[in-house]
Amino acid sequence: MVGPSGSGKSTLLRTIAGLETPIAGRVVRDGVDLRGVPPHRRDLGLMFQDHALFPHRDVLGNVAFGLRMHGRSRRDAEREARATLERVGLAGYEHRTVAQLSGGEQQRVALARALAPAPSLLMLDEPLGALDRHLREQLVADLGRVCRELGQSVLFVTHDHDEAFGLGDRVAVLHRGRVEQVGTPTEVWRRPATAFVAEFLGWNVLDAAVPPLGTPVGQTAGLVAVRPDALEPCADGPLEARVAGRTFRRDHWSVRVHLDGSERSAELVARGATPPAIGDRLRLRVDPDGVVALPPP
Numbered sequence: 315m316v317g318p319s320g321s322g323k324s325t326l327l328r329t330i331a332g333l334e335t336p337i338a339g340r341v342v343r344d345g346v347d348l349r350g351v352p353p354h355r356r357d358l359g360l361m362f363q364d365h366a367l368f369p370h371r372d373v374l375g376n377v378a379f380g381l382r383m384h385g386r387s388r389r390d391a392e393r394e395a396r397a398t399l400e401r402v403g404l405a406g407y408e409h410r411t412v413a414q415l416s417g418g419e420q421q422r423v424a425l426a427r428a429l430a431p432a433p434s435l436l437m438l439d440e441p442l443g444a445l446d447r448h449l450r451e452q453l454v455a456d457l458g459r460v461c462r463e464l465g466q467s468v469l470f471v472t473h474d475h476d477e478a479f480g481l482g483d484r485v486a487v488l489h490r491g492r493v494e495q496v497g498t499p500t501e502v503w504r505r506p507a508t509a510f511v512a513e514f515l516g517w518n519v520l521d522a523a524v525p526p527l528g529t530p531v532g533q534t535a536g537l538v539a540v541r542p543d544a545l546e547p548c549a550d551g552p553l554e555a556r557v558a559g560r561t562f563r564r565d566h567w568s569v570r571v572h573l574d575g576s577e578r579s580a581e582l583v584a585r586g587a588t589p590p591a592i593g594d595r596l597r598l599r600v601d602p603d604g605v606v607a608l609p610p611p
Contacts, residue, residue, distance in 0.1 A: 315471050316478035317488035318514065323471045326488070327439050330469070332356055343435075359433035361424050363440045367412045373399065374408035377426045384431050398426045401460050418449045425457065429466065436461070437469045442477065454480045475515055479503065487511050509608050512539035518580040519608065520573070537608040542568070544604020545582035547590070551599035555580070557590045571596060 315323050328334045330341055332353035341348045348356060359380075367376050374395055381391035399405060402422045412420065421441060428436055438457075442450040458481050461468050472478055478485050479499040486496045487510075495507040506512035509519045517539040545553075555571035558579060562568075567589035572579050582598070590596060 315469065315486045315488055316473065316475050318473055320490075321488040322491040323473075323488055324439055325491075327437055327469065327471050331358055331360060331437060357434040359428040359431065359436040361428040361436070361438045361441050363442075367420060367423060367427075369412050372409050372411055373404065373415070373423050376412070376423055377430055380427055380431045394430055395426070398430045399423075401429075401463070402426045403456065418453065421453060422456075425460075429460070429464065432464070432466070435467050435469060437471075439471045440473070441470075442472075442474075450474075450477065451480070457481060487514065489514075505606055506539050507609075509537055509539070509611055512606070512608065516581070517541055517606075518545070518578075520578055520580060521576055522607075536610070539606045539608055540580070540600060541604035542581045543583040544601040545571075545580060546599050546601060547582075547584075547596050548599040549597060551597035553598040553600070555596050555598055557592050557594045557596060559592060560584070560589050571598075 315326065317323050325334060329336050330348075332341075332348065332351060368379065371379065374392060377395035377398060378388075378391040381394055382388065386394070396405075396408060399407060402425055404419065404422050404426065407415075407419070407423075412423070415423065424441070428438075442453055454477050457468075460466075468481075470478070470481055475485075479502075482499055484496060485499050485502050487494045487502065489510045495502055495511050502511070503515060506515055506517060512519050518541075520538055520540055522536055522538040554574040556574075557569060558572050559570040560567050561570075565585075567584040569582050569584045569590055570579055571582060584590060
């Protein structure tokens, strides 16, 4: 589940977990209504951004805790905890204290603790938000690998669509408590269903004249989503714009332009060492492969 802060992601996750009671609707799993089922009987694993590790236990004790709570013997719990620590890349860390671990290592311990009891559903609430970008990307890859090896179903909550697309088999985009779109990462990225989804994913939303749905001729005012890399400088392009700003993005420049005859601005991708300067006038063409017609707001 992906969406901006305040969209309802964490509330929905906590409702599924039984930590909050919905005022309407139901939570159903495999045809079973979970109303009245307490959180500890829903067979769920939870992992939060703040780790919630026990500082008075070592790494092995933290991971074995959940297994012991599920009735496993100390020997079985410690054996399974060691195996899970190895899966997340922490073999040999069993007797370290929480204070001896880096932030990324603490996240791996928290993941191991949530995975060890083999819950029917593992739920992760913004688990990587406090880590630097490189470490987040590494942990997303490791998390996907481990969960697929174990056949573990995961509900992952994040505001970062790169994390969602990197990990998810299906992505739900939330906005103001409602699901705006559900699909595979490819479907959601290539065909955003609403103006909100398009803007959230970094597409431009522009006014356009588009053929009415289902009719071969005629024009009607509407909105289209245009990928930034589909707006291309071209000497005889039909659109005219003025450069309003630019930002370096490692392998390209993100250039913001104000389009003539429109109150909307747009982002385009500029490659090369010398991007357009602020105040420059540009003519632009649009690659139709990067355009999606949007429904009325």
